[in-house]
Amino acid sequence: MQLLIASTSTVHGSPYLHYIEQAAKDHFSNSKKILFIPFARAGGLTWETYSAKAALVFNEWGFNLRGAESFNSPIEALRWADGVFTGGGNTFLLLKTIYEQQWFEPLNDAVRNGLPYMGTSAGSNLCSISIGTTNDMPIVWPPSLQAMSWVPFNINPHYLDPLPDSTHMGETREERIGEFHQFNTQPVIGLREGSYLQVKDNEIELKGAHTARLFRAGEPAIELEPGLLNF
Numbered sequence: 001m002q003l004l005i006a007s008t009s010t011v012h013g014s015p016y017l018h019y020i021e022q023a024a025k026d027h028f029s030n031s032k033k034i035l036f037i038p039f040a041r042a043g044g045l046t047w048e049t050y051s052a053k054a055a056l057v058f059n060e061w062g063f064n065l066r067g068a069e070s071f072n073s074p075i076e077a078l079r080w081a082d083g084v085f086t087g088g089g090n091t092f093l094l095l096k097t098i099y100e101q102q103w104f105e106p107l108n109d110a111v112r113n114g115l116p117y118m119g120t121s122a123g124s125n126l127c128s129i130s131i132g133t134t135n136d137m138p139i140v141w142p143p144s145l146q147a148m149s150w151v152p153f154n155i156n157p158h159y160l161d162p163l164p165d166s167t168h169m170g171e172t173r174e175e176r177i178g179e180f181h182q183f184n185t186q187p188v189i190g191l192r193e194g195s196y197l198q199v200k201d202n203e204i205e206l207k208g209a210h211t212a213r214l215f216r217a218g219e220p221a222i223e224l225e226p227g228l229l230n231f
Contacts, residue, residue, distance in 0.1 A: 001150055002027065002116040003199035005127050007157045007191040007208075009088050009120040017057050017120075019194060023207065024085075024118060025061055027198070031083030031116055034058055034065040037107075039097035040089025040122040054087060074106045084111070088121030088157075091134040095126065096142035108148050117150075121157045128154040129186045133177060151199065152187070152231050154180075159190030159213060174213070174221060181217035187231075188215040189224070197229075204229045 004020075004027040011019045028034060036058075038050035045053070051067025058065035065085070071077035078084075084107070086094070098104050111117045119126055125134045130145045133154040162172045171179070177188050191197070195208030205228050206212050212224040 001111055001199055001201070002114060003111075003127060003150055004116075004118040004196060005124045005151070005155065005191075005199065006118070006120045006196040007124065007159070008193045011194045016053065020120075020196060021061065023196065023198070027118060028063065028083045028116055031081075032062075032064055033081050034063045034083045034085055035068060035077050035081035036065050037068045037084065037086040037094075037098075037103075037123070039068070039101075039103075040087060040091065040094035042087065042089040050087060050089075054085065058085070068103075074101070074103045078106055078110045078115070081115070083116045083118070085118045086120075086123030086126055088123060090139055091122040091125045091131045091136045092138045092142060093140050094122045095131055095145070095147065096140050098126070099143045104148075111148070111150060124155050124157050124191070127151050130154060130184075132184060133180055133188050135173075151197070151204065154184075154186050154188045155197075156188055156190045159192050161192075174215070177215045181215065185217050187217075189213070190215065190221075195226075204231060 006020055010016050036051050036054045038047040047069040055065040068077055125131050126147050127150045128147045129149045131147050133156045160173050190213035192210040195210045198205045206224055206226045213221055214224050215221045
């Protein structure tokens with residue numbers, strides 16, 4: 001598989017997708033036709049508006065991007081595409097739509113057979129074993145929380161470290177992931193904004209501006225330095 005799994009689409013002070021431009025261009029270097037999956041929507045955007053936002057960037061980069069909503073079926077869309085990008089938004093809404101509009105199996109088959117895939121935020125959660133470590137509210141309920149299992153762990157995008165001087169009394173991200181591990185066994189990678197995972201065949205590499213945080217059930221969390229990961 002060929003996966004580009006980014007924590008976010010936008011880092012503070014930078015335009016949409018700007019920080020990951022070169023990585024995306026390299027990832028899709030043999031692709032010209034990019035299928036955009038807008039089903040997570042973002043900020044109340046329609047699918048068409050969200051696809052147009054992504055197309056502005058990808059077209060500037062030299063790609064031809066079309067939204068999934070412009071095709072009659074998943075099979076038609078995936079036959080057209082030689083790359084897929086799934087944007088951020090609400091992960092529960094994304095997965096619900098993927099299941100209900102019959103995208104799950106054809107998308108899974110296409111990516112497992114080598115179709116390059118890029119995800120940001122909710123689109124990255126789709127790569128996980130489940131969406132149980134998303135930060136999103138369950139505004140809708142998918143038929144299952146099971147995701148694609150393209151990687152052997154769950155992802156927590158936008159991972160935040162506790163602020164030493166914060167007066168916030170709610171749970172930290174680390175505490176919430178600990179709660180997840182009371183009932184689930186899969187590892188979780190806390191992926192900080194500005195960092196991403198590159199998957200090529202059986203190798204998983206952490207890239208970008210930060211270390212990542214690895215959580216395993218019953219074990220202390222550890223920091224992952226950029227480089228190849230051992231899973």
